[in-house]
Amino acid sequence: MNLSAGFKPLAMILPGLALAVLIIGYPIYDLGYASLHEVSRFGQFRGLNGLTNFRDVFQDPLFYGSLIRTVIWTFAVVGGTLALSLPIAMMLNEEFYGRGLARVIIMLPWSISLTMTAVVWRWALNGRAGLFNATLMDLGILKEPIEWLGEAHQAFTVEILIGILVSIPFTTTIFLGGLSALPQDSYEAAAVDGATRWDQFRHITLPLMKPFINIAVVLNVIYVFNSLPIIWVMTEGGPANGTDILVTYLYKLAFRFGQLGKASAISLIMFGVLMVFTIIYVLLVMRGEAGADAEE
Amino acid sequence: MLKKSLLFWLILSPLVVVILFPFGVMFVTAFRPREELFTYPPTWTFSEFRWANFAEMWVKTNFGRALLNSLYVSVLSTVLAMILSIPAAYALSRYRFPGKRAYRTFLLMTQMMSPIVLVLGLFRMMVTLGLVNTLNSLVLTYAAFNMAFTIWMLQSYFSTIPRDLEEAAWIDGAGHLTSLLRVFLPLAVPAMAVTAIFGFINSWNEFVLALTMIRSSDGFTLPVQIYSQVAGRYQIEWHHVMAATMLATLPVAIVFSWLQRFLIRGMALGAVK
Numbered sequence: 001m002n003l004s005a006g007f008k009p010l011a012m013i014l015p016g017l018a019l020a021v022l023i024i025g026y027p028i029y030d031l032g033y034a035s036l037h038e039v040s041r042f043g044q045f046r047g048l049n050g051l052t053n054f055r056d057v058f059q060d061p062l063f064y065g066s067l068i069r070t071v072i073w074t075f076a077v078v079g080g081t082l083a084l085s086l087p088i089a090m091m092l093n094e095e096f097y098g099r100g101l102a103r104v105i106i107m108l109p110w111s112i113s114l115t116m117t118a119v120v121w122r123w124a125l126n127g128r129a130g131l132f133n134a135t136l137m138d139l140g141i142l143k144e145p146i147e148w149l150g151e152a153h154q155a156f157t158v159e160i161l162i163g164i165l166v167s168i169p170f171t172t173t174i175f176l177g178g179l180s181a182l183p184q185d186s187y188e189a190a191a192v193d194g195a196t197r198w199d200q201f202r203h204i205t206l207p208l209m210k211p212f213i214n215i216a217v218v219l220n221v222i223y224v225f226n227s228l229p230i231i232w233v234m235t236e237g238g239p240a241n242g243t244d245i246l247v248t249y250l251y252k253l254a255f256r257f258g259q260l261g262k263a264s265a266i267s268l269i270m271f272g273v274l275m276v277f278t279i280i281y282v283l284l285v286m287r288g289e290a291g292a293d294a295e296e
Numbered sequence: 297m298l299k300k301s302l303l304f305w306l307i308l309s310p311l312v313v314v315i316l317f318p319f320g321v322m323f324v325t326a327f328r329p330r331e332e333l334f335t336y337p338p339t340w341t342f343s344e345f346r347w348a349n350f351a352e353m354w355v356k357t358n359f360g361r362a363l364l365n366s367l368y369v370s371v372l373s374t375v376l377a378m379i380l381s382i383p384a385a386y387a388l389s390r391y392r393f394p395g396k397r398a399y400r401t402f403l404l405m406t407q408m409m410s411p412i413v414l415v416l417g418l419f420r421m422m423v424t425l426g427l428v429n430t431l432n433s434l435v436l437t438y439a440a441f442n443m444a445f446t447i448w449m450l451q452s453y454f455s456t457i458p459r460d461l462e463e464a465a466w467i468d469g470a471g472h473l474t475s476l477l478r479v480f481l482p483l484a485v486p487a488m489a490v491t492a493i494f495g496f497i498n499s500w501n502e503f504v505l506a507l508t509m510i511r512s513s514d515g516f517t518l519p520v521q522i523y524s525q526v527a528g529r530y531q532i533e534w535h536h537v538m539a540a541t542m543l544a545t546l547p548v549a550i551v552f553s554w555l556q557r558f559l560i561r562g563m564a565l566g567a568v569k
Contacts, residue, residue: 012384113544
């Protein structure tokens, strides 16, 4: 199995490992240190202040507002994405005319920077001159143009829908990977036994796809929870903090308001949440690999 | 088959329309004369293709500079990530070594680490290192954040290259290095190219770190440059913004469309096992 062990493989992984530890490890340490200190606007430490930064965070109504919206944002985007991506992947996994083109189109949003997507949508949704209103008015669905991003609830809903749109390609890709590995003979056997397509879906596809669905849920939760560009570009968390989620609020605290101690505390809280999901992900992957090893 | 195809396209059509819609918006706004931006009621049609929009935009938005910055950062960070990832992926796919399991766990965890949660700490670190407002701060961070992905992709492809070939070369008297260069490398080049391109696209599209680390507009990468044409401006020149977005987006979208099937294969192979 192994060629020659020794120190060679370690020497091969070490340079990359060193860079990752420096760039990812050091900031975690720095944030931990800063969160326990009073920090001036300009980043000077003014002495230990225990958990004051965390207390400030937990007494801040804007933090709770952002937290609740983060939960809504994450659940809505991930839920919507999964509900759409599984049927899409199942269709793309079957032969039909133009399948190659359909795949290319559905993967398209993935190739474009979220920033650019958000910029284009911000213009398309412009109340006075946006082509979204133009289209709806041409189709007779709207009589008057709507200012889509002018009011917080509506803007947030629009942002969630765009979040779903840009998450579909990645999720569909995971599902396509899973579907292509499903055993074809169990479907044939089921068809012989007279199972309907719905039965096949419920009793064969869904159980066999479960590991892929689990992974898609966890990865999407992590990505969406951390996603800044869509909300930042379209509304910057406004109007009146009404579309702020934790990442936008954190970014404002750190780089607009100069509340570095408090921002460090929020970073650490988010890091903790992220760790929980990451550990779930690692366990899922490890379990999948253990299963694969056992089969060998 | 024909009936099924029509049905599938019918079901997919709303999504297809919504995906293509922003491209349409980009296109008709980029070519539209400035006077027709705010016609009321808004329409899709416009009087003429104003190619001059692109030339104007190039100068006014300092597009060339941002393009060079984006190229510099994306190329260098990809090269750095590949130089560090190729040996690591080779070690993962060919050797058994102490701590391998821990290393794989570490990779999975860094893959999940998002720059935004660490951005304040990263910024402070770059201040300490004197790298704030330099493109090299982005080269280092992009390489570090991309590495987990590139190592996973490379390792899953490397594992599909049969070991026998290399072993056969040794038996024929070739040294370890020769077999690596003559046998393994040629087979691995396509996988490396695909992985590098995806790494490049990731860096090309990154926003949060570029927005944070680069303080002066001379150093802006394309996403930040375009964002700066929109953010906090009293008057936004939307035809320029859309022309810039189109130029920045289309080449990447074309390359990505061409390569997306490799991504599906890579994931099926083991990136998500």
